[in-house]
Amino acid sequence: QSALTQPPSASGSPGQSVTFSCTGTSSDVGAYSYVSWYQQHPGKAPKLLIFEVSKRPSGVPDRFSGSKSGNTASLTVSGLQAEDEADYYCSSYAGSNTRGVFGGGTKLTVL
Amino acid sequence: QLQLQESGPGLVKPSETLSLTCTVSGGSISSSSYYWGWIRQPPGKGLELIGTIYYRGTTYYNPSLKSRVTISVDTSKNQFSLKLSSVTAADTAVYYCARVNIVAMMDYWGQGTLVTVSS
Numbered sequence: 584q585s586a587l588t589q590p591p592s593a594s595g596s597p598g599q600s601v602t603f604s605c606t607g608t609s610s611d612v613g614a615y616s617y618v619s620w621y622q623q624h625p626g627k628a629p630k631l632l633i634f635e636v637s638k639r640p641s642g643v644p645d646r647f648s649g650s651k652s653g654n655t656a657s658l659t660v661s662g663l664q665a666e667d668e669a670d671y672y673c674s675s676y677a678g679s680n681t682r683g684v685f686g687g688g689t690k691l692t693v694l
Numbered sequence: 695q696l697q698l699q700e701s702g703p704g705l706v707k708p709s710e711t712l713s714l715t716c717t718v719s720g721g722s723i724s725s726s727s728y729y730w731g732w733i734r735q736p737p738g739k740g741l742e743l744i745g746t747i748y749y750r751g752t753t754y755y756n757p758s759l760k761s762r763v764t765i766s767v768d769t770s771k772n773q774f775s776l777k778l779s780s781v782t783a784a785d786t787a788v789y790y791c792a793r794v795n796i797v798a799m800m801d802y803w804g805q806g807t808l809v810t811v812s813s
Contacts, residue, residue, distance in 0.1 A: 586740075617797040621741075628790055628803040629741065640801065672741055676798040682729060682754045683798025688740045 587612065587673055587686035594692040595663045603689045605656040605673030611684055613654035617676035620649055620658045623688075624669045632671070633658060660691070668693040696721040698791050698804035706785075706811050712778040716791030716804060723772045724749040729794040732765060732776045734787040735806075742787075746794050747774055781811045 588606040595601040605612065605620075612618055618636045621629035631640055633649040636656060646661045656675070660667055673686040702714035716730070723730060731746040745755040747765045755763045764777040778785060788808050792800040 615797070617799070619799045621800070628806050629800070630803070631799065631801050634799045634801070635797075674741075674798060674800070680754075681798075682731060682743060682746045682794055683800075685741045685743065 587675060587684060589671075589673060589686035589689045591687070592690045592692065594694055595660075596694045597663050597665065599663050600659060600661045601663060601691065602657050602659045603671055603673075603691075605658070605675075605686050607654050607656070607675050607684075609654060611675040611677040612651065612656050614678070615676045616651065618649065618651055618656040619674045619683075620647075620656075621672045621674070622669050623672065629672060663693055665693050667691060696793065696802045698793070698802055700789060700791050700804045700807040702807065702809070704808060704810060706781055706809060707813050708782055708811055709780055712776070712781050712785065712789075712809055712811070714776045714789055714791075714807065714809070716774050716776075718772045718774075718793075723767065723774065724769050727795065729754075729796070730767065730774045731792050731794040731800065733790045733792055733800070734785075735790070736784075736787040744776065744778075744789075783811050785809070786811045 620633040622632045623629040636651045637649040648659045670688045672688045697719045706712045729746040732744040762779045767774040788806040790806045791804045793802040
């Protein structure tokens, strides 16, 4: 299975919005509404941020939102805060013969 | 609150077998709704799914690692384990265990454990 494609870096100033992309294929992102996003701070385990494209687990601020169009999923962080500086990974379900595939991650810098 | 904790040696010699165990607490590993997975992250790099196991023993392995990976489960201890054979320096990584639902969402993660392959 091929990894999903994410831009390596993104940046924004406090209060701004930033959107990350996650591009897959018609076999994963395009085929299913099962895209997840994870936030990882340095030295910490990944934390589930978004599941099923746009749903937030309890406790995740509504500043984080997800969407999908065709083979590309997106994560938007609104009202950027310093604590949002982290790595963000997407993953997608890719059928019953796999257990998902990750993107390479995007490093968010809050300027 | 479900918690997962990895344990095992932090240093493994090249060509030997890496062995890690994940202990699940605050919930049963025998849940019918979830798989249990191992994910690794080489220093400075991204996440890679190694494989998953269902409590009844059904496994999935990443094709790129399949020839070297064995994942097993011990429901009596609420644990699952990873063995990766013939390791090289390229297997140096932080290894995480996680709960995985049927559509690949990983909602609970262990804190991770760094395994270094070096003589």
